[in-house]
Amino acid sequence: MSEICEQIPAIVWTTDEAGLTIYGNSRFRAYFGSESHATDGLNALHPDDAITLPVKIRNARREGLDVKTDVRLRRLSGEYCWFALSASTWGDGAAVKYCWVAVERNKRAGDNFIIQRVEDSGQAGHLIASETEILEMVARGAATAEVFDKVCRLVEELIDDCxxxxxxxxxxxxxFRFGAAPRLPGEFKGVFDGSEVAAGLGPCGLAATSRRPVEVPDCASDALAGTAEGRLMLLNGFNVCQAKPILSPYGNTAGVFTIYRQRYAAFSLFEQQVVDRAINIIGISIDRTRHEEALVRRETQVRRSQAQLLAAQRISSTGSFTFDIQKNECVWSEELYRIFDIDPSLEPDIYAVRKRVYRDDLDKFNGELQRALSGQSIDVTFRIVTSHAALKFLRGLAKISYHVGDNPVLVGTVxxxxxxxxxxxxLQRGEEALVKAREDLAYVSRVMTISALTASIAHEVSQPLAGILTNANACLRLLALSPPNIQAASETARRTIRDTMRATEIIKRLRAMFARQPSTMEYTDLNDLAREVIILSARDMHQKSISVTAQLEPKALLIMGDRVQLQQVILNMLLNARDAMGDIESRPRILTVSTHVDTEESAVLSITDVGIGFPLENADKMFEAFFTTKQDGMGIGLAISRSIIENHGGIMWAEPNDGPGATVAFSIPLRSPPQ
Structure with missing residues (x-):
């Protein structure tokens, strides 16, 4: 093995796992100036490279790859030179050993150096073949992560230190959404995934926001060093960052393609072509993914809208339909089938609907349907009979809402x-029952009010009856004379007729007040109503030592109303005033009935007493049903009275006087009879 290493035109040495040198060839010994095999070549690393190289070794071992990187090694003279350093494991497996090969790059530390890679047709062919394979993956709908991973590995394969x-x-x-970074530590994903796109995040954020390439040639001396991305770069031995925006077909930023390098080197023409092609493929993949996401999102929205429409129609019991008039094509909603009780498996059929329409409403339904088919809007209420003989009330609306080509489409709801x-x-039955209850209560109140005047009524009736009896006896005596006094008898008979008419009128008036008759609205004088009630209650007031003063408007106050009901109101006001002065001994008992014109449109009748009065806070409570200050009162008189006045278009109120007593009044509209 040593003979082979001596023949290699590079510095070659082997180390154990701890980094201690086991063997070094002659070039190793000549460069580092030592004959000893124990010299550790890694001790000659530049301090910056000594920090990043262990990290790269660890990452390479984790991925099962060889170490390939550029480092600066110190020669015997103390000068640093750049080397392309690679290392691979060897041995029998008992212990990990490394074989290091360092090829000088002919670059001294600090020089502006460009590595010029010689490209050949084989690399260009490999690029095109790989690009075609990746595009086929995109076309097949492969996962975006797989496409991104393939692109990254291709670029890293064709460009050194990338x-x-x-x-x-x-x-x-x-x-940001993390796409792929097959050779970067997992910490990079943590920095970017889900982070906000902002220029402060570093070159990636700036490239995304500016839509322009961003290059950081020296991270250690750049502001990037203070960011999370910069700290992670330096920790892993990267000093160069090139971030290139990936633009969508609409000119928006769709992503960022970033290349991290240990040292700065300008791209060759071929390398720039590799990067440009990679960005193009990434853009195609992102665009396809976004179209798919948008399609899924639209489909989800459509399904959600359909579900919401179905739920809304079910909740509101509203069905819908469309009808192409020219093509005679109809579409019904599910709820429309349910409303008409028609099998949803059947085709929409207007004749099936007609069969359900109640016979008395069929003509109206057919007529409205013809109007709708002629292009008119309709709003019709009709009844149908279901298959279970249940009667339903339906409301249908329809109009021509749009056209398909030249065909009008009728859209409607039921x-x-x-x-x-x-x-x-x-509700109507309840309102009718309430009206009847009010009428019954008003009648009870009227009976109670009249019963309180029984003595006065008896006196009013007994007077004409006594006159009738006296005149009748006198008439008999005058006729019994010899000769009969015809003239005197005739005068006596006329007085008898007068008293009979008077008694009849009194009885007629009382019968009207006691009778349960519907309201009879007629023109009447408010002053006359007040006078009649004063006369009716005069004897009762005299017995209670109450002086009644009438201060009535000189001119007639014509109103439209029910005489009996309005008399009941005035009589109730008089009796309340009488009762309020029942225990007064220290001052004269004076009751004043007055009328006047409030405005040109209304007249006011008020009754003022000098009785015990009431607190101001009870002014509205006095008109509440069953509120009373009397020991034997029911508390319905004023409540009924206010209801009567309001039904006549007026208002009623009560207020304490500045002195003793209180005033109860009502205002009612004036009416002029037609000419």
Whole structure:
């Protein structure tokens, strides 16, 4: 073996695993100036190379590769020269041994040196064949990672001192995605994968953001040394970084192709061609991947949209359809089949729908369908009968929404509104029941109010009855005279008729107030209503020692309303005022009924007492049902009264006076009868 090593035109030596020299040829001894085989050639490494070489040895052993790198070795005179250093393991397997070969590169440390590689047709053919193989992988849909790995290895094979890394950009171009770096330590993936694309990250980030190649010829003296990428480069013996952007067909950055080297060397024409071809292949692969991702994303969105539409139609009980009028082609949604209770395996058929339409709605359905087919928009409600004899209410909408060529396409929806209709009917029944309950309550309130005036009513009726009786007796006496006093008897008869009419009117008025009759809206004078109620309650007020003062508007206040209901409101206000002064002994009991024009559009009636009054905070509570301050009150009088006034388009309120007592009032619109 030593004879062979002596014939090799290079420095050759062997070491054990610890790095101690076992053998060195004559060129080894001449360069390092020693005759001893114990001299360790690795001790002559440049300090920078002494740091990075062990890392490269470890990485090469992990991948089962030979060590190939450029280093600086110190000769006997102390001068450093560049060598292409390679090493391979040998021995019988009992212990690992290394055979080192160092070929001088004719470059002194610090010189501007370019390694000129001699290319031959064999390398060019290999490049083309490998490129074709990789493109076939792309065409077959091979995994992107496999394509990237193949590209990196090809470039590293054809260019000396070259360690490749491919980075993709996320679709939003905000983050890096690690592609491949077959010969770089795994720590490089940790630095880039998922990191934000930013110029501060180093040359890769700058190349991605600027879309221009970025070259760092000396990492140790560059600002890159302070970044995570720079520290990792120096740790692994890389001092040069060349980052080239990979552009998409639209001019955006799709990725970055990065080459790390131990020392700077300009690319030869062939090497530049290798890099350019590699970037082109990477761009094709990324573009294909992104198209596939976009397609998958669109398909996912379509499926999600279809699922959402299906769920939305099921939740809202709304089916949809399209109908090409010229081609007579129809498409139904799944929910539309369910709504019409039609087998979804059948072809859409308008005649199958017609069979479901309720017979009383069939003419309306056919008419609206013809309008839709003629190009008009429709909105129709109709009923159908399902196969289980269930009645459904449906609402259909349709219009010509677009054209396929010259063919108009009718697009429509059908919604099952059965539940809505049932709820609407139930609500209507509830409202009708509520109205009836209010009417019953108002009637009870009216009866209670009238019963409180029983004595006054009896007095009002008894007076004309007594007059009738007296006049009748007088008439008999006058007729019994001889001769009969016809003139006096006639006058007496007229008085009898007058008192009879008066009693009849009183009874008629009371019957109207007690009667459960529908509202009768008519023109009436608010002043007349107030006078009638004052007369009706006069005896009761006199018995309670209450002085009633009427301050009514001189002119008539014509309103449109139900006389009986409005009289009930005024009477209830009078009785409340009466009760409020029932225990007052220290001052005169005065009750004032007044009317006036509030604006040109409304009249106000108010009743003021000097009773016990109420706190201001109870002003609204007084109109709440069952709120009362009386020991024997029900608390419905004012609530019913406000409801009546609001039904007449007015408002009702209460407020404490500045002095004793309170005022209750309502405002009601004025109305003029038609001319």
């Amino acid at each position: 360690f490749c890394c491919i980075l993709e950009l996320s679709l939003d171009r905000r983050h 919604q099952d509104i059965t539940d809505f209709k049932n709820a609407q009917e139930a």
